[in-house]
Amino acid sequence: MAGSTTSYYFVIIGTKDNPLYEAEFGTFKQGGDGVPKFREEQRHMNQFIAHSSLDCIEDLQWASKEMYLKTVDKFNNTWVSCFLTGGNIKFLLLHDARSDEPIRQFFTDVYDLYCKTLMNPFYEVNMAIRSQTFDQKIKAAAKKYL
Amino acid sequence: MALPLEIPPRARSAIGASKASPMYNLRSSIVSTGSTTSLASLFAGTGASLPRDIVDDIKSVIHHAFVPHIAVHVSDDVNDIIREKGLPDLYQLIRSYGEKVQGRITARDSQGSSVTFEDFAVRFVRLSDIAQRPDRNSRNGAGSTLRNGGQWDGASAESMNSEELPLVDELLDLHLSHAEELIETSLATEAESHTGQAFYLLYLRKLLSGFPVTSHETFSHPVACLIAISSRNPSPIDTLRQLYKSGAEMEIPGYVNKEYLRYYVLVHDEDKDDIQKSTALFEQMKRHFGLHCHLLRIRSSMCIVSDEDSVPLAKSQWLPASDELAELHSRQEDDIEGDSLSRFIHGSDESAIKTMIREMVAQSIIPFMERNIASWNDQILSRRKGIGGRVLSFSRRFLGSTATRSATNSATASNFDPVTNSYDPVTPEAQMRKLADWAFMLRDWKLAYDVYNTIRTDFNNDKAWLHVAGAQEMTIISLLLTGQAITPKIRTDTIDVYLDAACYSYVTRFRAFYAALRCLLVTVELLRLSGGSSAELAAKWAIKALDLNIRPTVGRALISQRVGDCYAVRQGAGSGGWGGRRRKAAMWHVLAADTWIQLGKYAQARHCIDVAMPRYMSTEFVYIRRFLDQLKLDSGHVNLLDLGSMKISDDTEKDSADTDDVDEEKVDIAEALIEEGEKPRFDGKRRSILIPQTANGDAPGMMTMEESFNDRPL
Numbered sequence A: 001m002a003g004s005t006t007s008y009y010f011v012i013i014g015t016k017d018n019p020l021y022e023a024e025f026g027t028f029k030q031g032g033d034g035v036p037k038f039r040e041e042q043r044h045m046n047q048f049i050a051h052s053s054l055d056c057i058e059d060l061q062w063a064s065k066e067m068y069l070k071t072v073d074k075f076n077n078t079w080v081s082c083f084l085t086g087g088n089i090k091f092l093l094l095h096d097a098r099s100d101e102p103i104r105q106f107f108t109d110v111y112d113l114y115c116k117t118l119m120n121p122f123y124e125v126n127m128a129i130r131s132q133t134f135d136q137k138i139k140a141a142a143k144k145y146l
Numbered sequence B: 001m002a003l004p005l006e007i008p009p010r011a012r013s014a015i016g017a018s019k020a021s022p023m024y025n026l027r028s029s030i031v032s033t034g035s036t037t038s039l040a041s042l043f044a045g046t047g048a049s050l051p052r053d054i055v056d057d058i059k060s061v062i063h064h065a066f067v068p069h070i071a072v073h074v075s076d077d078v079n080d081i082i083r084e085k086g087l088p089d090l091y092q093l094i095r096s097y098g099e100k101v102q103g104r105i106t107a108r109d110s111q112g113s114s115v116t117f118e119d120f121a122v123r124f125v126r127l128s129d130i131a132q133r134p135d136r137n138s139r140n141g142a143g144s145t146l147r148n149g150g151q152w153d154g155a156s157a158e159s160m161n162s163e164e165l166p167l168v169d170e171l172l173d174l175h176l177s178h179a180e181e182l183i184e185t186s187l188a189t190e191a192e193s194h195t196g197q198a199f200y201l202l203y204l205r206k207l208l209s210g211f212p213v214t215s216h217e218t219f220s221h222p223v224a225c226l227i228a229i230s231s232r233n234p235s236p237i238d239t240l241r242q243l244y245k246s247g248a249e250m251e252i253p254g255y256v257n258k259e260y261l262r263y264y265v266l267v268h269d270e271d272k273d274d275i276q277k278s279t280a281l282f283e284q285m286k287r288h289f290g291l292h293c294h295l296l297r298i299r300s301s302m303c304i305v306s307d308e309d310s311v312p313l314a315k316s317q318w319l320p321a322s323d324e325l326a327e328l329h330s331r332q333e334d335d336i337e338g339d340s341l342s343r344f345i346h347g348s349d350e351s352a353i354k355t356m357i358r359e360m361v362a363q364s365i366i367p368f369m370e371r372n373i374a375s376w377n378d379q380i381l382s383r384r385k386g387i388g389g390r391v392l393s394f395s396r397r398f399l400g401s402t403a404t405r406s407a408t409n410s411a412t413a414s415n416f417d418p419v420t421n422s423y424d425p426v427t428p429e430a431q432m433r434k435l436a437d438w439a440f441m442l443r444d445w446k447l448a449y450d451v452y453n454t455i456r457t458d459f460n461n462d463k464a465w466l467h468v469a470g471a472q473e474m475t476i477i478s479l480l481l482t483g484q485a486i487t488p489k490i491r492t493d494t495i496d497v498y499l500d501a502a503c504y505s506y507v508t509r510f511r512a513f514y515a516a517l518r519c520l521l522v523t524v525e526l527l528r529l530s531g532g533s534s535a536e537l538a539a540k541w542a543i544k545a546l547d548l549n550i551r552p553t554v555g556r557a558l559i560s561q562r563v564g565d566c567y568a569v570r571q572g573a574g575s576g577g578w579g580g581r582r583r584k585a586a587m588w589h590v591l592a593a594d595t596w597i598q599l600g601k602y603a604q605a606r607h608c609i610d611v612a613m614p615r616y617m618s619t620e621f622v623y624i625r626r627f628l629d630q631l632k633l634d635s636g637h638v639n640l641l642d643l644g645s646m647k648i649s650d651d652t653e654k655d656s657a658d659t660d661d662v663d664e665e666k667v668d669i670a671e672a673l674i675e676e677g678e679k680p681r682f683d684g685k686r687r688s689i690l691i692p693q694t695a696n697g698d699a700p701g702m703m704t705m706e707e708s709f710n711d712r713p714l
Helices: A040-060 A100-119 A132-145 B009-019 B022-033 B037-044 B052-065 B076-085 B090-099 B127-144 B154-159 B164-184 B190-195 B197-209 B236-249 B275-289 B321-337 B347-385 B387-406 B428-441 B445-462 B465-481 B488-509 B513-530 B532-547 B554-569 B582-599 B602-616 B622-635 B640-645 B650-656 B668-676
Strands: A007-013 A019-026 A068-075 A078-084 A090-095 B069-074 B105-108 B114-117 B123-126 B222-230 B261-269 B293-298 B310-312 B344-346
Touching: A007 A040, A007 A100, A007 A132, A019 A132, A040 A068, A040 A078, A040 A090, A040 B582, A040 B622, A068 A100, A078 A100, A090 A100, A100 A132, B052 B197, B052 B513, B069 B076, B069 B090, B069 B127, B069 B236, B076 B090, B076 B222, B076 B261, B090 B123, B090 B347, B105 B347, B123 B127, B127 B222, B164 B197, B164 B321, B164 B513, B164 B554, B164 B602, B197 B321, B197 B513, B197 B554, B222 B236, B222 B347, B236 B261, B236 B275, B261 B275, B261 B347, B275 B293, B293 B347, B310 B347, B344 B347, B347 B428, B347 B445, B428 B445, B428 B465, B445 B465, B465 B488, B465 B513, B488 B513, B488 B532, B513 B532, B513 B554, B532 B554, B554 B582, B554 B602, B582 B602, B582 B622, B602 B622
Parallel strands: B069 B123, B069 B222, B222 B261, B261 B293
Antiparallel strands: A007 A019, A007 A090, A068 A078, A078 A090, B105 B114, B310 B344
């Protein structure tokens, strides 16, 4: 991935291949400032990679009991990790180094947040998540684990 | 101008579906109707296998790539006759007829059962070219390649350097530009159908048509040599002896076996010489040289189009890229100065040449090869495989390891010569490789596979890495050609491991990019034909092939497109298409389109976008959308479906003013569709239309946007 420091692209994808929530963040580890270092041409590639890895997820989801599917796909230097909820909502994280454990913790927190969003009576499945609070909490989780 | 807004939604989705390849076709129409899921599961299986003719196409390209090479060595008086006909030499006259040997050819395989080939081929090369080729390459390659810690040496490695690759790219570029021109001037609507597979096949063929002469494989080494004199020669028998001698003395690399078959041809000039004299001479030749002789009767006069029995000289499909480029350039000059080369020959000449080649192949070359295969199989392979051979090779290995420890690299241990990076042609290792290659040429895949498997370990013991890589490559290819079912175990234990090792050797140890690319692409094609999860493996290796070539070249664009095709072959199961690779296929087609645009090949780009579009029709990914809109603008692609439903955002519309000025009026199809009403007929010939732009830069027929993508959350 572009840039000297690690950058992450996170997306929640609904049941109809539709993105519900997208975020980019940089790492805070190794003195990173948490700002994503994606170049402009990487933006659409991130989405293409995330979208195309759904093919692999559809394969893997039947093979594993876990909700966290670990890394499911790789494109050049970009790894794709996936967490699959019971309602077939996919959390995808694009990263450029393998590190299963922090990503699992991150996904667990995100799952928590997502469940809380689902409990909102005004929210329906497959609706885009626009809540500011949700956004802030995701960013905080990213800061904590990634 | 009227917009196709009147088309009802159902019909619109039908347009979208018909524009795509058949696999998408089915799925997208089902998705849009929604209620016919049971139908989907009915049809889901049908798309899994490729159409018959495509399979044949690819197989025949691979079959025809690995064919016996026949050197041509002729006296000057023969070339004099040919020059009178208006062609440079005998080689140029006969080479294209070797690509399709007339009639059926029967060969016997190792089990003794005979196999019939409808499309057997041989390739003619000039003997002098074989002598020169490694030289030429090593001279050019020497500057760029560094000696790498003594890992490799000698001309053989350098001759496989990638200098053929840019030539192939350049040639394809020419072909594509030509096709592009035809499309732009709308002379050829059917040229659109060529944009898909045809150019990739052409690329593959050109890549496979110029095998360099190397030590690690014998495909490009001559199986036979055609020695020819003419009836004009004053001392024919002596000249033949002379040719035999000069051919044998020619500076051919030491690893090329000179024990090839000699085939003697007497070229008789029908127009000027006496046939009785020639027949007498021919009888004399037969007495001196045995049965491998032929009397070729051709006319020396030049043939022009208006002649009664004139036929166009067959075009060679398997010209190496460098030769074809040279020919194209010279033809361009000829067009200005007037045609200097004849493009026509007499019909009688054509049939005489065809008969000669058929006779030579069926009666001399095939039996010669069969005989040699049988004897090598008998003498070397069985001995190697038998108890004695095992003990011998084991003790040699034991001795060899001690020998290398005590004395430096003594020749007693192995037959491998690390200085030239080759085996002498008389060593058992070299002969076994030759046995395998010849069995491969006669399409006895089973035997070839067995032998490659055996020699691989031998080469490995000798640390002859180039030869190991070659054997690994051919092990996989012959395994895939045997048609054996590819189990997951074979996939991971054999194909993946060997391919990886072969590529590593080729690229890292020898910088032989050509060999690596050939190895990868042939395997990719064969894997793709097996379908299912092999197709995914094919895609994986095709992506690896992309790494060999970073710059945006025609080759890179074609290979990315191929990655998409490989993924597209893998179809899912059931109505959801579980396990399919539709999204991946679409992504790679988009990436290919991007590369095509960088290269300025817009028709290709439009084709790729057409294939990928159905997957992204209703995507909510903002950047994907924006990127695709940009691609469409850059390539001049507007798809019919977009006219009704798509919106162009503000910033892209601004850009459209300074993109290419489209002067072609091609909306007639859109209008025809509207007039026809609800059920548009789409014959698949024209897949995209160009919309003329008005003075202010707005394309008519675009809808203004209703909502911006920007206000969606990121």
